[in-house]
Amino acid sequence: xxxxxxxxxxxxxxxxxxxxxxxxxxxxxxxxxxxCEELAPYTVVIPPPNVTGVLxxxxxxxxxxxxxxVRTARMKGHPTRWIAGTDHAGIATQNKVEQMLASKKLNRFxxxxxxxxxxxxxxxxxxxxxxxxxxxAMGCSCDYEREQFTMDPAxxxxxxxVFVEWYNKExxxxxxxxxxxxxxxxTALADDEVEHRDELGTLWHLRxxxxxxxxxxxxxxVATTRPETMLGDTGVAVHPTDKRYLKLLNAEAAVxxxxxxxxxxxxxxxxxxxxxxxxxxxxxxAHDPNDFDMGQRQNLEQINIFDEHAVVTEAGGSFxxxxxxxxxxAVVQSLDKLGFLEKVEEHQHAVxxxxxxxxxxxxxxxxxxxxxxxxxxxxxxxxxxxxxVTFYPKRWENTYFHWMxxxxxxxxxxxxxxxxxxPVFYCTVCAWTDALDEDLFACPxxxxxxxxxxxxxxxxxxxxxxxxxxxxxxxxxxxxxxxASYYPTQVLSTARDIIFLWVARMVLSSLYFVDxxxxxxxxxxxTVLDRFGNIMSKSRGNGIDPVELISNYGADGMRFGLALQVxxxxxxxxxxxxxxxxxxxxxxxxxxxxxxxxxxxxxxxxGKESSAQSMKSLHNCIKADQSQATTADRxxxxxxxxxxxxxxxSETTYDFGARARLLQRFFWNEFCDWYIEIxxxxxxxxxxxxxxxxxLIYVLDNALRLLHPYxxxxxxxxxxxxxxxxxxxxxxxxxxxxxxxxxxxVDDVAEMHIELLIAVVGTVRSVRARYGISPRQELSVAVSxxxxxxxxxxxxxxxxxxTIIKLGNIDSFTAAPGATKPDNxxxxxxxxxxxxxxxxxxxxxxxxxxxxxxxxxxxxQELLKLEKKxxxxxxxxxxxxxxxxxxxxxxxxxxSALARITAQLEVPSA
RNA sequence: GCGCGAUUAGCUCAGGGGGAGAGCACUACCUUGACACGGUAGGGGUCAUUGGUUCAAAUCCAAUAUCGCGCACCA
Numbered sequence: 015x016x017x018x019x020x021x022x023x024x025x026x027x028x029x030x031x032x033x034x035x036x037x038x039x040x041x042x043x044x045x046x047x048x049x050c051e052e053l054a055p056y057t058v059v060i061p062p063p064n065v066t067g068v069l070x071x072x073x074x075x076x077x078x079x080x081x082x083x084v085r086t087a088r089m090k091g092h093p094t095r096w097i098a099g100t101d102h103a104g105i106a107t108q109n110k111v112e113q114m115l116a117s118k119k120l121n122r123f124x125x126x127x128x129x130x131x132x133x134x135x136x137x138x139x140x141x142x143x144x145x146x147x148x149x150x151a152m153g154c155s156c157d158y159e160r161e162q163f164t165m166d167p168a169x170x171x172x173x174x175x176v177f178v179e180w181y182n183k184e185x186x187x188x189x190x191x192x193x194x195x196x197x198x199x200x201t202a203l204a205d206d207e208v209e210h211r212d213e214l215g216t217l218w219h220l221r222x223x224x225x226x227x228x229x230x231x232x233x234x235x236v237a238t239t240r241p242e243t244m245l246g247d248t249g250v251a252v253h254p255t256d257k258r259y260l261k262l263l264n265a266e267a268a269v270x271x272x273x274x275x276x277x278x279x280x281x282x283x284x285x286x287x288x289x290x291x292x293x294x295x296x297x298x299x300a301h302d303p304n305d306f307d308m309g310q311r312q313n314l315e316q317i318n319i320f321d322e323h324a325v326v327t328e329a330g331g332s333f334x335x336x337x338x339x340x341x342x343x344a345v346v347q348s349l350d351k352l353g354f355l356e357k358v359e360e361h362q363h364a365v366x367x368x369x370x371x372x373x374x375x376x377x378x379x380x381x382x383x384x385x386x387x388x389x390x391x392x393x394x395x396x397x398x399x400x401x402x403v404t405f406y407p408k409r410w411e412n413t414y415f416h417w418m419x420x421x422x423x424x425x426x427x428x429x430x431x432x433x434x435x436x437p438v439f440y441c442t443v444c445a446w447t448d449a450l451d452e453d454l455f456a457c458p459x460x461x462x463x464x465x466x467x468x469x470x471x472x473x474x475x476x477x478x479x480x481x482x483x484x485x486x487x488x489x490x491x492x493x494x495x496x497x498a499s500y501y502p503t504q505v506l507s508t509a510r511d512i513i514f515l516w517v518a519r520m521v522l523s524s525l526y527f528v529d530x531x532x533x534x535x536x537x538x539x540x541t542v543l544d545r546f547g548n549i550m551s552k553s554r555g556n557g558i559d560p561v562e563l564i565s566n567y568g569a570d571g572m573r574f575g576l577a578l579q580v581x582x583x584x585x586x587x588x589x590x591x592x593x594x595x596x597x598x599x600x601x602x603x604x605x606x607x608x609x610x611x612x613x614x615x616x617x618x619x620x621g622k623e624s625s626a627q628s629m630k631s632l633h634n635c636i637k638a639d640q641s642q643a644t645t646a647d648r649x650x651x652x653x654x655x656x657x658x659x660x661x662x663x664s665e666t667t668y669d670f671g672a673r674a675r676l677l678q679r680f681f682w683n684e685f686c687d688w689y690i691e692i693x694x695x696x697x698x699x700x701x702x703x704x705x706x707x708x709x710l711i712y713v714l715d716n717a718l719r720l721l722h723p724y725x726x727x728x729x730x731x732x733x734x735x736x737x738x739x740x741x742x743x744x745x746x747x748x749x750x751x752x753x754x755x756x757x758x759x760v761d762d763v764a765e766m767h768i769e770l771l772i773a774v775v776g777t778v779r780s781v782r783a784r785y786g787i788s789p790r791q792e793l794s795v796a797v798s799x800x801x802x803x804x805x806x807x808x809x810x811x812x813x814x815x816x817t818i819i820k821l822g823n824i825d826s827f828t829a830a831p832g833a834t835k836p837d838n839x840x841x842x843x844x845x846x847x848x849x850x851x852x853x854x855x856x857x858x859x860x861x862x863x864x865x866x867x868x869x870x871x872x873x874x875q876e877l878l879k880l881e882k883k884x885x886x887x888x889x890x891x892x893x894x895x896x897x898x899x900x901x902x903x904x905x906x907x908x909x910s911a912l913a914r915i916t917a918q919l920e921v922p923s924a
Numbered sequence: 925g926c927g928c929g930a931u932u933a934g935c936u937c938a939g940g941g942g943g944a945g946a947g948c949a950c951u952a953c954c955u956u957g958a959c960a961c962g963g964u965a966g967g968g969g970u971c972a973u974u975g976g977u978u979c980a981a982a983u984c985c986a987a988u989a990u991c992g993c994g995c996a997c998c999a
Contacts, residue, residue, distance in 0.1 A: 022961095210995090217999085238999055251999095290998040302999080364997070409928065416927080416995070510994085545936080547992070578947085581938070584929050584993070589936045591948050598961040609958035671938075675946075690958075776965090782953085783965035789954060823956090876943095883942085888979030897942055897980095904943080 022604040024568030028727045040747050041155050048747050056087035056094045057503040059481050064103035065138050069148035071542040074560035078573045080507050081154045085723035089750040097484045099162030104433040104473040105370045111137050134432045153569045153726045162484045164476045172483035173434045173476045181449035185386050192306045193425050195378035196368040197324035201429040206514045208366040215239050217361035221354045222269045237291040242341040245330040246317040249297035254282030272354045283308045300379040324376050383427040391418045394522040397531050405536045406668045407582050417514045426472045433470030440465050478519035481532040505535040540586035570725035571597030580670040600728050606686050607732040610710045642705035648764035650689040655756040662753050695820040716751045767810040773844040778822035781840045785857040792825035794852040798833040801846035843911035873912040880905040
């Protein structure tokens, strides 16, 4: 046995304990050699944080939850595997490395592609492990030995195989289309990578003169939020049935585009909403997705007026060389000068921004690679509909369905250098092109030199393979047969903002390539907001650093405090006070354990139990020998049994907050506040000493096991020091308390009897506080029992006399059926007990009379309410029998209490 | 525009058809031999509003208001 230091110091202990776990290899208990083969494996893949990442609150929360699940499963005996690793994060990492180069006044083109990619790898090896180290500091029990990276050679092989397979099945194709373009990152983005934000913009109304007036109409008015794009206008559209413009349509009128002096046609298209603005739309096929579609239908020319930096090209005539912002101003000015500006108004509209750098995106026409999603989506919808995959909370399934059912083709090419290069090769001589599993240098058709596609794949294209690519796919047979035994994974825990980007695509690709769902449960945890309800972000500067929280509250305090705040809500307004409370809870656990150990030591020093070895034998004894057990012993064991059952029952609902609360209430309010206090008087009794000690150890041992997944460090440290009943070397691989075994310990009688004790002690304490009687002043207390169980209650209270005397600081205690009330005593009626606290010479009786009058009024009102209810015919005929029974009992109790208080008031006070 | 969430004590939030709860904060007392990051006892709420269902509504339904989120956007 090892003595615990006086103060709990998370900072030094956590590091030591983590090292102990890691070195012993407990994270994979199968490897560590502990039996677990008979149970189904429990696998979780970590949502791989970006290599550029540092731990933020979302990670802290999400990984706390995953660790709770994994640690619980491990203790229950499941072979567990929590796969950890990082994502290469194309744009994010490339941006970091570009920033680094910029500090040396270089850009990526200065150093060249190979050197740049090399610099990315360098950057990764230097900074890429930060977040993994931080996960360790949190206590996350991941399988770090199998740490994965989305650019590992084996992983790259998987990505390439997926591309080639889909390419061959024509699910991947190349197309010339309008995509979302970030002019700062100079790359295309997928639709889901666009962040729309409402902004107050301007709506410019422009006059477009007709080439020839029709019926006196000389010009049309179009409204636009992007006047600079007019340089690329190749048409003007109205709704085909819009009466205002029918004449013009019939006349096949054309417009002379101002500034560019280009003749462009007017045409009708259903897309145009005649109710909006003037009902006339300028059409820029190269710079707006809707205009692109209309342009296709009308066979309009596509004039791209921006280069990749959103600078106006030659196609923009005299505006060439201007940025889009400069061009906007210049175009508006020129139009105004020429009298083409009709009206300017404010206009609220959504603007797309780059999800990585927040630059305003440009809809841009370019050649890109796409995945045809529709066919792939159907089975992915099916598995959720049929319940093979379940979301928690379930409402997120709607979000998933909505996306899947309205799915659009996925732009997967990125004009970046850091990432998986698209494995498509082009012959520089002939027209040969193909996607290849292996690099090839000469054209199989003409022998000419081959060139690989310059673009890399969307990071999410590789992340979608994470659950199976991390388990050896596509190597055949799967390495270590992992895919066979550890797949599908049990649960995927993540944030709601990547349901589309990641979750949906994992389902779809896993079904296609492995023919299995990637996970059974999807746990969408709440989003952590700041205490005012705002999203935490760098730009707001309102983020909280979990590393700092760990140093302030300990990893255990942070974890428990976060878990407490997890409910079914979609947001979590971060409440740091809960962490403080959790740190205090950790201290409470520490000190309660110290108390138990101190008692144990004292017992050993007296020679009652001479060695740690024999103390080990104490474990479980209380269960074997219930004859030794007091009411309090049986009560706390019964509470422990209920707790274990409740924890097991709520498990699959992922209700972390509720479970944390159950644990805290049991340990603090039941074990510490009552059982430990009661044990003090039992330990003073030679006859009860050993059995009480056994019970303290037994309950503490089990409570530590139940708490371990939430607070792994402190529980491990204490457990190492107590004579627990396990042969296992570490709590993290110890046995989970068996609910079935514990069920035998449920004891309703003991629970009821402790309620009596709590009522008596509570009454005495209340009386003291009410009348300002010093805690040192001993009091005389008598309890009159009544009702059918009067004899049993009397016996029980008498048996607990020593404890009651100690807890209430009482000098004389008696319990008897119908005991007479001493003169000048305070009376309290609790259930069927009348509790008398003698106050002779201690208090002002007028005050006590006053209190009783108040109590009488309260009870009278309560009784009236109950009687009214019972007199209600509807209630008697329709309410459930047990509710009626309960109401009758309540009425009886209240009326009896009222009678006793009334009687008391009628006795003239001395 | 469509969809989702929230509205309960000063604060953060549980709960959920039949007695309004926790933690923090507040008040009083207690330096009791595990713990002042503690103990004991208290004060404090028309459960957003309105209507409906029901014997019974904080709880179920509908509408409204306010706040937040997501999707889709009409230039």
